[in-house]
Amino acid sequence: MVLAAAREIRDGDVVFVGMRLPLIAFSLAKLTHAPRAFGIFENGIVRGTPSPELLYTMSDTPNVAGAHMCTRLSTVMAQLGRGLVDVGFIGGAEVDRFGNVNSSYIGPRDRPKVKLPGSGGGCDIASLARRLLVIMSHERHRLRTVVDYITSPGYLAGGGQRQAAGLPGGGPKALITTLGVFDFDPDTQEAVLRSYHPGTTIEAIQEQTGWPLRVSPSVEETPSPTTEELTLIRRLDPQGFWTRAGAG
Amino acid sequence: MSLSDAMGRFVPDGSAVAMGTCLESMIPFAAGHELIRQRRRDLTLIGPISDMLFDQLIAAGCVARIQAAWVGNVSAGLGHAYRRAAEQGLPRPIAIEDYSNYTISLALLAGAHGLPFFPSRSGPGSDIPRDHPGFADGVSPFDGEQVLCVRALRPDVAIIAVQRADVEGSAHLWGNIGISEEAGLAAERIIVLAEDIVDQQVILSDPNRVLFPAFRVSAVVHCPGGCHPSPVQGYYRRDHECYAEYHRESRTPEGTAAWLERWVYDVADRAAYLERLGAERWARLRQLRPAVAAPVDYAW
Numbered sequence: 001m002v003l004a005a006a007r008e009i010r011d012g013d014v015v016f017v018g019m020r021l022p023l024i025a026f027s028l029a030k031l032t033h034a035p036r037a038f039g040i041f042e043n044g045i046v047r048g049t050p051s052p053e054l055l056y057t058m059s060d061t062p063n064v065a066g067a068h069m070c071t072r073l074s075t076v077m078a079q080l081g082r083g084l085v086d087v088g089f090i091g092g093a094e095v096d097r098f099g100n101v102n103s104s105y106i107g108p109r110d111r112p113k114v115k116l117p118g119s120g121g122g123c124d125i126a127s128l129a130r131r132l133l134v135i136m137s138h139e140r141h142r143l144r145t146v147v148d149y150i151t152s153p154g155y156l157a158g159g160g161q162r163q164a165a166g167l168p169g170g171g172p173k174a175l176i177t178t179l180g181v182f183d184f185d186p187d188t189q190e191a192v193l194r195s196y197h198p199g200t201t202i203e204a205i206q207e208q209t210g211w212p213l214r215v216s217p218s219v220e221e222t223p224s225p226t227t228e229e230l231t232l233i234r235r236l237d238p239q240g241f242w243t244r245a246g247a248g
Numbered sequence: 249m250s251l252s253d254a255m256g257r258f259v260p261d262g263s264a265v266a267m268g269t270c271l272e273s274m275i276p277f278a279a280g281h282e283l284i285r286q287r288r289r290d291l292t293l294i295g296p297i298s299d300m301l302f303d304q305l306i307a308a309g310c311v312a313r314i315q316a317a318w319v320g321n322v323s324a325g326l327g328h329a330y331r332r333a334a335e336q337g338l339p340r341p342i343a344i345e346d347y348s349n350y351t352i353s354l355a356l357l358a359g360a361h362g363l364p365f366f367p368s369r370s371g372p373g374s375d376i377p378r379d380h381p382g383f384a385d386g387v388s389p390f391d392g393e394q395v396l397c398v399r400a401l402r403p404d405v406a407i408i409a410v411q412r413a414d415v416e417g418s419a420h421l422w423g424n425i426g427i428s429e430e431a432g433l434a435a436e437r438i439i440v441l442a443e444d445i446v447d448q449q450v451i452l453s454d455p456n457r458v459l460f461p462a463f464r465v466s467a468v469v470h471c472p473g474g475c476h477p478s479p480v481q482g483y484y485r486r487d488h489e490c491y492a493e494y495h496r497e498s499r500t501p502e503g504t505a506a507w508l509e510r511w512v513y514d515v516a517d518r519a520a521y522l523e524r525l526g527a528e529r530w531a532r533l534r535q536l537r538p539a540v541a542a543p544v545d546y547a548w
Binding site for chain 2: 019020041042043044045056057058059060061064065066070071072073074077080081104109111112113114115116117118119120121122123124126127128149150151152153156161162165166167168
């Protein structure tokens with residue numbers, strides 16, 4: 001999942017790096033195919049180089065030292081507000097087929113079954129980034145037809161509703177899960193399976209997806225990690241804190 | 249002023265308190281723990297993301313309302329006490345007003361400027377503004393653009409940790425600033441927690457690094473190690489294991505009570521807390537790679 005996320009970053013992108021797993025995806029992209037990417041962290045950090053050490057949080061001391069800029073949250077959010085952030089990552093507990101993400105409440109808001117931590121910067125990135133990348137552990141109860149609460153808006157109910165609601169950003173570009181990668185249909189704005197990770201199948205993905213799967217005619221296996229990518233992931237995360245099975 | 253006096257005098261029951269405004273670094277845990285020890289009640293906690301501190305205050309029954317973008321444990325997962333309060337009303341029910349990081353910042357910016365609201369392009373279509381007293385739909389009077397209006401927030405007090413301050417309240421903070429500036433300027437009072445108290449000439453030698461005018465600061469507290477387990481740039485690193493430990497132990501109300509007993513109620517102050525942490529562990533967190541900035545010249 002880290003690898004698939006890193007590959008969505010293009011060289012020269014301004015990347016709004018979210019909490020947790022994207023921290024390492026950004027470093028990996030910087031060290032491989034996107035050396036000129038800039039990372040923006042919502043705590044106020046702008047970095048043109050990967051952190052010299054594994055980060056548990058974006059405010060860890062190695063992420064500050066040697067940064068290109070250390071400032072206010074509102075200053076970096078202003079780059080999002082102006083539409084100058086190319087790509088942003090968010091995670092969450094649930095996603096629907098239009099890329100709407102819930103990281104706030106499972107069950108009704110006044111009597112939740114699970115109170116999740118909330119938006120953080122998720123809603124802001126989803127509202128304003130040019131390309132939104134959603135990262136999700138792929139389980140049937142997480143990929144739902146309808147989510148209980150929209151924390152971070154994707155395409156809402158599809159069919160142009162996002163634009164009508166006054167959301168300026170480009171909306172979800174990919175949904176990256178532990179089993180595969182989805183694109184979004186430009187017309188209906190639904191998730192369409194683009195690739196399945198090595199070791200899984202389309203059938204297995206359908207079983208773990210709460211909506212009837214749409215599969216791209218050109219669906220393929222997700223390219224395996226290169227030796228270089230694997231070596232770098234092990235160097236960036238030697239204990240497997242973010243990248244061992246079930247982590248992140 | 250001592251931490252105990254500052255919390256006692258400036259943070260009474262029912263206060264709206266902004267804390268943890270740099271995000272995961274420079275979180276004034278010592279101040280939060282002192283409020284727990286003083287059995288403060290009915291607080292409103294205001295913040296961006298809160299990495300563990302809000303969860304602890306909720307666990308101790310100090311909190312009536314949360315106005316924040318995220319409450320949990322950043323490297324370990326969900327906030328167990330936040331969950332129990334929201335799901336079961338334990339140890340007491342709390343009101344939750346969800347924000348995003350950008351919109352809580354705008355709410356405080358509006359407060360800092362004395363404005364009724366600040367417009368936002370983040371949030372339309374999300375459920376966050378729905379049935380929320382802090383948001384209303386609006387239209388730009390200039391071009392008709394739809395915006396989300398974020399109502400001003402004016403905390404009673406902002407507790408801001410800094411690297412160094414003078415006794416009058418001028419302070420230097422460096423590293424990521426998060427929403428500290430707007431939170432402090434929006435608040436009625438600012439309480440500064442400083443790792444070091446320095447001569448005023450040190451602060452005045454670099455006025456660009458100061459966030460608040462001294463006349464807005466109500467109290468300066470000398471509190472070395474006051475942010476542990478969160479990091480303070482130039483002073484100590486984040487103690488990741490502490491977050492994992494609290495996450496494990498706070499799974500049950502009994503485990504949470506035992507944690508609070510050991511790390512809050514049973515220690516008199518921050519010095520006693522650091523002693524309990526152990527000299528070796530504390531020294532390890534303070535082993536840093538030097539990274540001194542080039543001096544700046546204010547020649548005139």
